[in-house]
Amino acid sequence: MSKIDTVTFEGGLIEAIEPIRQFALATAIFHLFEAGIYDRIDDAPSSVAELASALGHDRAKLQGLLSYLRNEELVTLSDGEVALTRRGRSLAKYRAWYTMLIGGYGQTFLAIGDHLGVGSGGASRDIVHVGVGSCGISRYDAFPLTKELIDKMRRKPEVVCDLGCGNGMYLVEFAATSPDCGRSASSPARPAAPPPAASSPRPGSATGSRSSATARSSSSPIRRPPSPTSTCSASCCTRSSARRESAGSSTS
Missing domain, CATH: 1.10.10.10 (Winged helix-like DNA-binding domain superfamily/Winged helix DNA-binding domain)
Incomplete structure (x- = not known):
């Protein structure tokens, strides 16, 4: 040598x-x-x-x-x-990017090599961190864009419906910027996944990381999403019901 x-x-x-x-x-x-x-x-x-x-x-x-x-x-x-x-x-204002890209997709990046083969499927991600991080990031792109589009409308919308809303957090956050607008959200229903088989994941594995994330206490700063079948803010339901009742009274 x-x-x-x-x-x-x-x-x-x-x-x-x-x-x-x-x-x-x-x-x-x-x-x-x-x-x-x-x-x-x-x-x-x-x-x-x-x-x-x-x-x-x-x-x-x-x-x-x-x-x-x-x-x-x-x-x-x-x-x-x-x-x-x-x-x-x-770093505070950039926190959401770490939540989504490291917490959500960190395990995805490390699994790229394992999923290059034909028929190997896609690498997994932590959907909770992806959702929370994405919602945080949307404050800097999707929120301003949505607000700009609404401001350009001749007639302001009475209800905003978010189709394919995921955990509904975007809509909840958006509601805070538009308190006078009703909200409704819907996400496709998915069958509940069977519980994973009991095993001892090897240290540092993606499986072990997901198990740890699932076992986090309720004091974790990550907010868990509602049921995947549908999400809707309480104020949305209340306002929508009130408007329907008001419309019914005026026509009767």
Whole structure:
């Protein structure tokens, strides 16, 4: 084996593994949000011990994650106290992209190789994170576009119907921007999937990740979607019923 030029090799190595660094960083930022850490230290700094106790995390493992985030200049660590940096705080408005692309499609990216074969089917995704993240992202594209279209209408709509609404979160969020408009939503009914067979997934597998996501406590920042058969905000149903009753009274 020929002698390696250390300087040239190290320079090339740094450039070659930069995508790995970004992969690790994106994953760490996702967990900063997902594990409840960001929300806890957003208002005020907290000691690592208090943070671990409040969130039910192992203190040593939490310390390791926070140390990495400190190296990336997202948090500060001083005398056992952690706080967000300016760079860390700037991530808040981009949170939805981490929810959808890392939480929702992270397992998809890692499974690409397993699904290149003929007849191998498609790679799975975490539909909850995809839905929540997509709804968050829509505030910056779909919401403004929908509002612009509605503002250009000569007659303002009385009811907005979202067909193929998924978990209905887009419509619920949209309702907050248009309180005078009734809402209705519908999603195709799907048969309930049979429970997965009891097994012990290998550590780090996509199956293990989905099992962990399913077992999350109700305190998780991810909101679970309603039944897939149909979703509709209560105010929508109330307003629609009231209008029908009013129309019926006026014609009788």
